[in-house]
Amino acid sequence: MPRDTLTREQIIQTAVELLDAEGLEGLNMRSLGRRLGSAATAVYWHVKSKDNLVVLAGDRVWDEIKLPDPGAVGWRAAATSMATDLYGMLTRHPWLMQAMPSYLFHGPGKARHDDHSLAVYEAAGFVGAEADQAAATVFTFVLGNALGESATASLTRRLSRDGGDPEELIRDTMAQAAEVAMGFPRLRARVQAMETIDYGGAPDDSFEFGLRAIFDGLEARLALR
């Protein structure tokens, strides 16, 4: 029986957990080693570098996205499902948005997603490059939305790390932003509206609003054929 040894899989798995818990800047080889019960440098036998590991971990999480059959549920439902799944995945793993502008992700996990995304838009009626463009439109829109979530997640972690109540410190940041906003008429109006009316989860609203608008625009384009 072979010795109980580290696995590439196990390392990637643990890296994802650590990234979820501590964020991209919280991942370091020593704490990863501690979590794996081995020396930090043991990881280098299985993985070329930390960058490499991040890419590996960043490809893995795409598997969490379901791939609904557009023939069964209709292309718009399938596309909506994939978009919201993607948004959810990026919110669960905010470090991926931090990694994406720095590394290219072209692994099998993302390929699985991309391929099915194309299938959905081809099922909708887009042909050739137009399917690519339609898919890319929705895809980039979701990425842009997830960016905001990632930023607040990162901020929360940073604040709670150097001590203190995160809630209070976030309110500080908000107040600071509000002060800047006061110099601009329309932003000031928003701040005041948020103070008087009890303001609920606007970001989600904005995501669904945008998604509907994009699908409407795409459908209009389909109708022109």
Add this chain to the structure above:
Amino acid sequence: MPRDTLTREQIIQTAVELLDAEGLEGLNMRSLGRRLGSAATAVYWHVKSKDNLVVLAGDRVWDEIKLPDPGAVGWRAAATSMATDLYGMLTRHPWLMQAMPSYLFHGPGKARHDDHSLAVYEAAGFVGAEADQAAATVFTFVLGNALGESATASLTRRLSRDGGDPEELIRDTMAQAAEVAMGFPRLRARVQAMETIDYGGAPDDSFEFGLRAIFDGLEARLALR
């Protein structure tokens, strides 16, 4: 006459230059100091930390975006101008996309942009929260697009840094991605199409395609009122 001393402004300016040239991971306090003709730690008198400096620099570049009057050119032209300006700005300063998921940018530079963006969509006919949502939709779409540019810029820099011809190494990366794509029917078809047909700047096409689709979707929503 006061001594010729470092300025916050001058530091931010130089930081932007360095970030443009070397990327986010290429910015370090020692080379910044060298470029400023002073000790690295002199910067800390004017700026709290490196993170703080990145936020400052990241707010500055929003000033490059023009703010066209929607009353003069029409809302759709104004919105298009702002979206393409934003995309151009983010492409010129790819490090901003790397910084955005990690920090919140709520400075005056971004506020100036955001306020006018709201003005444009209010001029279009959106009222209250709908103006926010319409603006956010286009905004996040542009961010998502810029993300890809940022990733390739970052890759190019990394490759050319550790020696060798960037062109050749990029081709290596592409080939690697193509190999993965071979396992998926639709992606494989794309790769083969790129090999036979001479494939030109698709990303820009995708950006304009998506922007048109979004505006179409938004206009349809306006027509429902």
Add this chain to the structure above:
DNA sequence: GCCCGTATTGCACAAAGTTCAAGTCGGTGT
């Protein structure tokens, strides 16, 4: 039981952010 490929360890170095005590400069009040 020896040997070799696989896997792990501890050490050490370099890069980079930041702190701190000490210094330098120039304007100000007397």
Add this chain to the structure above:
DNA sequence: ACACCGACTTGAACTTTGTGCAATACGGGC
């Protein structure tokens, strides 16, 4: 003119973190 004070700068040092390297341990096959 001179001392002083606050604004600004410096250099050394400490810390964290990624990673290379040589030594070592483990275990299966001859």
